[in-house]
Amino acid sequence: MSRPGGRRAIALAGAATLAAATALLTAPPASSAEAVTAACKKTSDWGTGFDGNCTITNGTGSAISSWKLEADLPSGTSVGNVWNATKTVSGNHYTFANTGWNGTIAAGATTSFGFGGTGSGWFTGCKINGATCDGSTPPEKDTEAPSAPSGLRSTGKTATSVSLAWNASTDNVGVTGYDVYNGSAKAASVTGTSTTVGGLSAKTAYTFTVKAKDAAGNTSSASAPVSATTDEGGGNPGGGGDKVVGYFTNWGVYQRNYHVKNVETSGSAAKLTHINYAFGNVTGGRCAIGDSYADYDKAYTADQSVDGVADNWDQPLRGNFNQLRKLKKLHPDLKILWSFGGWTWSGGFGQAAQNPAAFAESCYNLVEDPRWADVFDGIDIDWEYPNACGLTCDTSGPDAFRKLMAAVRAKFGSGDLVTAAITADASDGGKMDVTDYGGAAQYVDWYNPMTYDYFGAWDAKGPTAPHSPLTSYPGIPHEGFNSTDTISKLRAKGVPANKLLLGIGFYGRGWTGVTQSEPGGTATGAAPGTYEAGIEDYKVLKGKCPATSTVAGTAYGKCGSEWWSYDTPSTIRGKMGFAGDQGLGGAFFWELSGDTTGGELITAIKSGLG
Incomplete structure (x- = not known):
């Protein structure tokens, strides 16, 4: 989701701070004096990616005519470009072999090859020409099978x-x-x-x-x-659900000057089935208030209030919570969930996962606080990178998310809604493969896979690409980064289609310094934005940089040296057709303030779902 700090970190960590742990072998041991050895290390590291180098040393008394280095990388880490070697990949296992000109290494001589990668992991199980890279004697081969489950x-x-x-x-x-x-x-x-x-x-x-x-x-x-x-019914009945879920941000009441009243005056309230109120904090293993002033203290004047009635100085509840209460009175069928976490606060879930029951207890007590219990109909968990790296790296394990969601459902029971915003990374070995989303699906009413922010100006030089592609397309910078692959992979993992909502961004992502109109062009950096470089609301972009074409079901346009991609009413209607064909539960979007004052985008969602 777009939010202060961005869904993905844009700033790179300094390449100079390389820990000793980045070296696979910093030096061969004494036992390697008569062996072929290899030492690999990261030559630069910016948190979400790295450059690396492997040096192969012929410690034997005669020349060798070829070499092959093998190693494994953890899920979420991969090697892309390689120089001075050839690369083959099988799952997480990488094999690097000599080229035609650097296979021969004289006795006592060395050769090296380099590569670039994504993720924060590093090699394990290194072998050179079938022997361990440090020259040590490999352990006896394991031939004993595990016991039957x-x-x-x-x-x-x-x-x-x-x-x-x-x-x-x-x-x-x-x-x-x-x-x-x-x-x-x-x-x-x-x-x-x-x-x-x-x-x-x-x-x-x-x-x-x-x-x-x-x-x-x-x-x-x-x-x-x-x-x-299996139970009766189900499958894809030939159409999707009608859920329309919109995020409302508590910080939007400041610089953006977007308030709950705007949800009503734009006509959006009548089209919404649910609002996700973002964000509550996750800290100390507990759910916590995100912004007390905006949440329940800010006093609204009569002209700012949903019902035209001003807040009193001594009333027990003010702020957004009181305004949401008034909105629900106008729309009795509207449900509101309190979202906790988000990109910035997802780092707090690691501690929460150590005691899921205590975390769930704290969340329930906060959501059901008597001051605002009538406002909320459930909870939305926005743990965006469990057992993976995002703004920080989480090592809670593949079962942590499932266990946490089980605890939340057990505490909230069947009477409250429990949902979760999850990764949309469907790449091989990506974030979706390191967490048990299929197992956790039984505990949620639905998932919000964030099918946007696939590409953006955190890759400052491009290539330009639509940030919310519906499908893959020739030249897409990263396979698995599109909505179709995301939905397909989640369904293959056992998530029912009607528990999946399609994500839409009410904003665009853009670059500057672009000369090519079509996707795939180079850039010099992030395009300027009203609140953050590289990102802009749809309501601004429709006039600032009108869309001239589409790629993979998403609009894009070039204006001067800037290149932007974003969804329009037309592309949204196409995506809603996809949601219906897939039998999805509906759609959700980030976030309400990006739409026009007349609610063009939410109208397209509502009409597209039928």
Whole structure:
């Protein structure tokens, strides 16, 4: 989501601060005096990416004619460009081999190759020509398979999915993951002891088994099977839901001068089904107030108030909360959720995940505070990068998000709404692959996958690209960064379509110093924006830089040296058609103040959903 600081960090960490931990091997040990060794290190590191170099040393007494270096990278980290070597990739396993001219290394000589990467991880399990990179003797090969998983059981089901859980296997070295089978077909591979298998047919019996595996590739025998029959109905009924969820930001009442009354006067309130109030803080393992003045203290005059009645100095509740209460009186069917976290405060979820029950208790007590309990109908969790890197890096583990959402649902019960804003990174090994979103889906009413901010001027030199592409297209800078792949991957992970809302940005992303009108051009930096460089509201862009064409279902335009991409009423209607075809639960958007005073974009969402 767009917010102060941005959904993705734009400023780069200083490349000079390189920790010693970035070196795979800083120096070969004494035992490597007669071995071929390799030492790899990061030559620069800016948090979300790096440049690296590997030096291969021939410590033997004779020349070698070729070399091959192998290593693994963690999920969320990848190597792109490589120079002075060839690269092949299989999952997270990378192999670098000599080119035609640098395969021969004389005795005592060295050669090197370089590369650029994204993410914050680094190599593990380095091998050079089949031996360990530091020249040490490799451990004896592990040939013992893990024990078969026990206690396989169904923990929930819908018309299109079955949730499963099992007891952990044991292994002489360590279990690295589990393969889940639907009959004889592999349905999922996970690191935890639960998953949700999706894409199933309604009212159909299925039989599942699970096998454990270790780092050496040994696989256990199958668990005892468990059978489950999906519920009636479900599937894609030929159309989507009608949820229209808009974010209202508490800081918008300041510089933006956007208040709850504007939601009413723009006509947006009548078109909304839900408002997500952003943001509450997450700190000290607890939910906390984000801005007490804006939330419940700011006094509104009669002309600023939703109902034309001024606040009194001694009334028990003022601010946005009181204005939202008045808005709900005008629209009794409108539901309001309090969103906690966001890009800036997602770092607080790591501590919350250490005690999910205590976190859920604190959130419930705050949302249900007697002063404003009638205002809110539930909670929205905006943990944007669990077990991955964003503004900070989280190491809570692949099961942390699921456990936290289970605790929140248990505390809030079935009577309140529980939703979550989640990553839209559908790239291979990206943020979506390091967290159990499928398993956590059983605890949420719906997910808001943030299908925008895929591309932007944090890549200051470009290439220019639409920040919210509906589909992939030739030349897209990063595969998996589009709405179609996001929805497809979440559904494959077992998230029912009707629990997914399509995300729309009421703003654009832009570059300056651009000479090419079509996407893919180079730039010199972020285009100027009203509140933040590289970002601008739709209500400004429609006049400042009118769209001249579309790519991947998103509009773009070039005005002078600036290049902007954003959604228009026309492209939004197209995206709503996609949401309907996919059977999604509706759409959500970030955020209300970016629309025109007449609500052009929300009108397009409402009419597009039908």
